[in-house]
Structure formats: structure tokens, C-alpha cells
Amino acid sequence: MRAHLLHKPAPVEAEPLTLEEVAVPEPGRGELLVRVLCCGICRTDLHIVEGELPPHKQPVVPGHQIVGVVEKLGPGVQNWNIGDRAGIAWLRSTCQQCRYCQRGRENLCEHATFTGWDHDGGYAEYATVPAEYAYRLPAEVDPVLTAPLLCAGIIGYRALKRADVRPGSTLGIVGFGSSAHIVMEVANYWGCEVFVFSRQPHHRELARQMGAAWVGTIGEEIPRKLEHAILFAPSGKLVPPVLEYLDKGGILAIAGIYLSPVPELNYEKHLYFEKEVRSVTANTREDGHELLELAVRIPLRPHVTTVPFEEANRGLLELKRDRFQGSGVLVVSADAR
Ligand SMILES: [Zn+2]
Ligand SMILES: [Zn+2]
Structure with missing residues (x-):
């Protein structure tokens, strides 16, 4: 698959992301493999790419507002089917045992991991996610209008x-x-x-x-x-x-x-x-479920500018220069629309 890799943080003007051919990741126990349709471009991606947030994994694929289709189920996954629409967000896992997790404040978990920082994210054709932390999306939602909801929202x-x-x-x-x-x-x-x-x-x-x-x-x-x-x-x-x-x-x-x-x-x-x-520190899964439910009810229609997959560096530069009106979304697959 094609993926944008960040080997070393640098100002985005220097085009630190390189588009490379890498192996499609294998979903581990309890994980989904998701074919990425599109991925929102977030200021946090910029902080990771430029190094304001120190690297947790090198190289890393950024991107944590992923709308995709479940392609494969890892061992032990229940309640998900191949072909389901899935959203992958910033919060990728929590320990479920620390005092914060126990008190419903998993956003403060001491052992939380994050998509596109601790694990590879959605500036790629495929991504994995623990099924328990994926968001189920209705089949009829517009992927491009839904991606920004997954972090910005x-x-x-x-x-x-x-x-x-x-x-x-x-x-x-x-x-x-x-x-x-x-x-x-x-x-x-x-x-x-x-x-x-x-x-x-x-x-x-x-x-x-x-x-x-x-x-x-x-x-x-x-x-x-x-x-x-x-x-x-x-x-x-x-x-x-x-x-x-x-x-x-x-x-x-x-x-x-x-x-x-x-x-x-x-x-x-x-x-x-x-x-x-x-x-405001990250979010709980409950926040995510509440927002996505509200998004269908209102319905939320973010103002979106799309960026072709190949142009991730440019997309981040546009964000840095504050050029997007509303949200920027990287279109990874031709069937995102
Ligand atoms: Zn915890
Ligand atoms: Zn974000």
C-alpha cells in the first residue's frame, strides 16, 4: 500500500512526509483492518510532523480522523463485519484499569495510546484499530463530511x-x-x-x-x-x-x-x-459516540476543502498558513465520494 511516512519531524515547508510503498498492516487480536477512504487533516498532525509533540514512533504515519471500510477482522473480533463503515479517531486505546479509566475519565488514562502518534494513522491506504475504539458509522454518511467530526468534531x-x-x-x-x-x-x-x-x-x-x-x-x-x-x-x-x-x-x-x-x-x-x-485533554469514547449521534440528528455538515492523497505535505502547509475555510480532508481513495 501507499503511505505517507514521517521519518523525522521538520518544518512542513521542507516536505517531511514521504510517500512510500509499504506492506498492508495485519490486524492484531481484537483489531480491524480498515481500507481508508479519507482522513481529516488536523492541527495535531502538524504538531507531530513539525515536532512540537515529540515522536512516539519513528517512522510514523500521521492522521487520526479516518473514515474507511472494514477489510479484515483480526482474531477475536465480534460485532463487526467486513464491509462495515468505520471511523478511527485520536484515542486508540486506554488501559481500562487505572483510576482515571475506572472513573469514566479515560481521556486522562496514564497508558493511553493515540492514532498517528503511537501507532500508524490514516495518511495511508490502510490502517488498523482496536475494534473497541473504532466508531461504527452509518453506511449512508458522506465520508468526506464525516472525517472532520472524528477529531475536530x-x-x-x-x-x-x-x-x-x-x-x-x-x-x-x-x-x-x-x-x-x-x-x-x-x-x-x-x-x-x-x-x-x-x-x-x-x-x-x-x-x-x-x-x-x-x-x-x-x-x-x-x-x-x-x-x-x-x-x-x-x-x-x-x-x-x-x-x-x-x-x-x-x-x-x-x-x-x-x-x-x-x-x-x-x-x-x-x-x-x-x-x-x-x-480539554483528548476525549472519552462516550464523547465520540455522543457527538456522532448529534451529527446525524442536527445534521452536521462541516465546510470542507479536499486535498488529493499525494499532496499531504501541501495540505499540512495550507493548514499551517490557515488557508482552509472550515476543515481540510485528505482524499485517500477514489470512492470516498
Ligand atoms: Zn487507564
Ligand atoms: Zn486531531
Whole structure:
């Protein structure tokens, strides 16, 4: 099969992914072999390719928003059939025994492994996944519109939960990329009033098209204080100004896996009146199932730009330069559409 391998992290401008011919992986005990139709391009892939996240496996195939078709069942797999549609996401396995796993917080598992970091991911024609961590997808879903839900959607959904967003409340979204615009679709469905902060004209345009109550940049005055905010931009210096936008008792959730340093906070200005800052760390499978169920009900239709399989490096560069409006998806197989 053809796969994009990362032998050594490097700036994506240097095209660190090499497209190579490698053996199709064998599904191990309890695993599925999935023929990849398409794979969403995530900022975490960029952090792995460029080395902000240290290598866990070398070489590694990145990609953790995989929509595919089950091609082969490993020994001991039950309840899956060849030909089923499957989604593979970031969380690839947990120990199911540590105190976090036992308390329903498997996203914090000490022994968790991740797709496209600890194990090969979806920038390839085939990928494996433990069946218990695969998501069953309805046969009729559009693969390209579903791929971004598998990380951008799930993490965004967890961020909504962490920020305690309720139907009808006021929500600030800072940075308006893949995850943020899916969050906005969910918030719209819940009847929230959404304020979008972005410096990028094409992101602001999408936010307006999607019906944002207010669109602007950090530093501008807003008409009302925010009850909830989610920071998607990986920039720690935005934390203090966003906290200033929060109402008393407001909650800020930070959605990224990577954030540049947060400057000094002022207790009275930024935290007093029971404001809260919370991080978002990966997700549980429950988050994934809830989001995918919601996606069918709403239905979620992310704004997608496709990238041909051969052009993974370019896709990551477009993401780095913030060129995608909504989500980018690598189209691996001709029958993804
Ligand atoms: Zn665990
Ligand atoms: Zn991701």
C-alpha cells in the first residue's frame, strides 16, 4: 500500500512526509483492518510532523480522523463485519484499569495510546484499530463530511461540555478553524448566541455566513459579556483578554493540545468572581459516540476543502498558513465520494 511516512519531524515547508510503498498492516487480536477512504487533516498532525509533540514512533504515519471500510477482522473480533463503515479517531486505546479509566475519565488514562502518534494513522491506504475504539458509522454518511467530526468534531464537543455550554447561552469562540466551525454548528442548534474572534478574513466570512451574532478580533469591545468561551487558537497570550470578556462565573475552555506560554494573570481582572479556566485533554469514547449521534440528528455538515492523497505535505502547509475555510480532508481513495 501507499503511505505517507514521517521519518523525522521538520518544518512542513521542507516536505517531511514521504510517500512510500509499504506492506498492508495485519490486524492484531481484537483489531480491524480498515481500507481508508479519507482522513481529516488536523492541527495535531502538524504538531507531530513539525515536532512540537515529540515522536512516539519513528517512522510514523500521521492522521487520526479516518473514515474507511472494514477489510479484515483480526482474531477475536465480534460485532463487526467486513464491509462495515468505520471511523478511527485520536484515542486508540486506554488501559481500562487505572483510576482515571475506572472513573469514566479515560481521556486522562496514564497508558493511553493515540492514532498517528503511537501507532500508524490514516495518511495511508490502510490502517488498523482496536475494534473497541473504532466508531461504527452509518453506511449512508458522506465520508468526506464525516472525517472532520472524528477529531475536530469530538474535541470541539468535549470543549463545549468543558465550558459547560447550555442551550441559549452566550458563547465566545476564539480562532475559527476546523473544530471551531463545527462547534458553532452545534451551538447554533442549541440556540446559543455565538461571538467569533478571528483575524482571518475568510474565517470571519464563514462565521458570518453561519450566523454569528458578532464577529471581530480580540481587543474590540463586545456588546455583552460572555458566559462561556472556547479558545481554539494555540496562543497563550489570548488567555487574559478572553478572561476579561467573561461574565461573572464564566468559564473558558482551552481546546488545543498545544498552547504557547500564558502571560501572567491578574487575579482581580482575570479570575475573581469565580471565573474558571479549564483545559480539554483528548476525549472519552462516550464523547465520540455522543457527538456522532448529534451529527446525524442536527445534521452536521462541516465546510470542507479536499486535498488529493499525494499532496499531504501541501495540505499540512495550507493548514499551517490557515488557508482552509472550515476543515481540510485528505482524499485517500477514489470512492470516498
Ligand atoms: Zn487507564
Ligand atoms: Zn486531531
